[in-house]
Amino acid sequence: MIVLGIETSCDETAVAVVERGAEQRVRSERVKSQIPLHAKYGGIVPEIASRNHYEVIDFLTAEALQEAGCGVDDLDAIALTLGPGLLGSLLIGLSFAKGLSLSRNLPMIAVDHIQAHIEAAFIENPDIRYPVLALVVSGGHTTLFYQPSKFKTQVVAKTRDDAAGEVMDKIAKFFALGYPGGPIIDRLAGEGDETRYPFSIPRMSDGSNDFSFSGYKTAVLRHAANDRLQPGTPAFLDLVASFQHALIDYLLDKTNTALRTMKVASLIVSGGVSCNSHLRRRFREAAEAASVPLYIPHPRFCTDNAAMIAWLGYEKYQAFPHLNYFDMNLNSYARAVFREGVKHR
Numbered sequence: 001m002i003v004l005g006i007e008t009s010c011d012e013t014a015v016a017v018v019e020r021g022a023e024q025r026v027r028s029e030r031v032k033s034q035i036p037l038h039a040k041y042g043g044i045v046p047e048i049a050s051r052n053h054y055e056v057i058d059f060l061t062a063e064a065l066q067e068a069g070c071g072v073d074d075l076d077a078i079a080l081t082l083g084p085g086l087l088g089s090l091l092i093g094l095s096f097a098k099g100l101s102l103s104r105n106l107p108m109i110a111v112d113h114i115q116a117h118i119e120a121a122f123i124e125n126p127d128i129r130y131p132v133l134a135l136v137v138s139g140g141h142t143t144l145f146y147q148p149s150k151f152k153t154q155v156v157a158k159t160r161d162d163a164a165g166e167v168m169d170k171i172a173k174f175f176a177l178g179y180p181g182g183p184i185i186d187r188l189a190g191e192g193d194e195t196r197y198p199f200s201i202p203r204m205s206d207g208s209n210d211f212s213f214s215g216y217k218t219a220v221l222r223h224a225a226n227d228r229l230q231p232g233t234p235a236f237l238d239l240v241a242s243f244q245h246a247l248i249d250y251l252l253d254k255t256n257t258a259l260r261t262m263k264v265a266s267l268i269v270s271g272g273v274s275c276n277s278h279l280r281r282r283f284r285e286a287a288e289a290a291s292v293p294l295y296i297p298h299p300r301f302c303t304d305n306a307a308m309i310a311w312l313g314y315e316k317y318q319a320f321p322h323l324n325y326f327d328m329n330l331n332s333y334a335r336a337v338f339r340e341g342v343k344h345r
């Protein structure tokens, strides 16, 4: 089965062609990043994002098809991100998919972006065993999931405020380090002393297990103000390194607790922040200590991409063959929906 994947939830237009069935491979993958368009604002401008998706989606699809060595007539289905994300951006992908579905009579499989980040780990590792503990950590989301099976999802912890990547991006913006902040902080942290500045692990006053990242911004700014730190100085690099170390400590703390208290056969970490070199190393160490196999996708499948959308689309199509895949009333959703099992249908 040949599936065209379409991803337009945020600031990357992505199109992929995957082959599933006897052969399992990503035939082509195209990502048009909008980073240069948003960089000068230090964050994503929604109207610019959706306009750019609109401008590039058709030629990107043509390129992906060409690279995959097939035409529209060779496609068996279209998979697209229905949500969550920026509504204007999502609607471009949905409208494009609807047009293609109508004109070519192709099933249109709508998938959840966050679940697709988890699915990304299966592209290179088809034999991941359940139950899965999955940490999706990106610029828009930070959620720890427990999945007894692929289409059964429970939330163990989700962020109440910022996502981990969002905090990195905001701190980088504050100090004018560049955009997106995650990769820049990753690089700078390598040059600093991570033990120099103290950060405490956030605890919810109501006893909830949720994440909260917004306190890290305040703590970083306070340390910087107290010591009158300027970007580029050794002490500033120490602060960046200490902050990143603390953020990863926090992610590890929750993950380790879940590993200790739940029956877990595999650990998946995915989403843009899982490109982080320190995170990858420290999660590898933690998984080894807990004797749980860890799967972190290749960085190109960690950040937003359409291969993960097509991959999950195929799985959904197999698991729920009787759903209506020609529903032209389908509508995008901006906010994450955490109802067990529902989001896939």
Ligand code: KG4
Pocket (backbone or CB within 6 Å): 010, 137, 138, 139, 140, 141, 164, 165, 166, 168, 169, 180, 181, 182, 183, 186, 271, 272, 273, 274, 275, 276, 277, 302, 303, 304
């Ligand atoms: O998954 P993604 O492409 O988009 C969302 O769904 O949000 O993630 C983008 C996020 C940004 O916040 C970016 O700063 C972060 O991933 N990121 C990183 C690294 N590369 C990307 N964060 C830390 N270290 C990195 N190397």
Ligand code: ZN
Pocket (backbone or CB within 6 Å): 113, 117, 138, 140, 271, 272, 303, 304
């Ligand atoms: Zn994402």
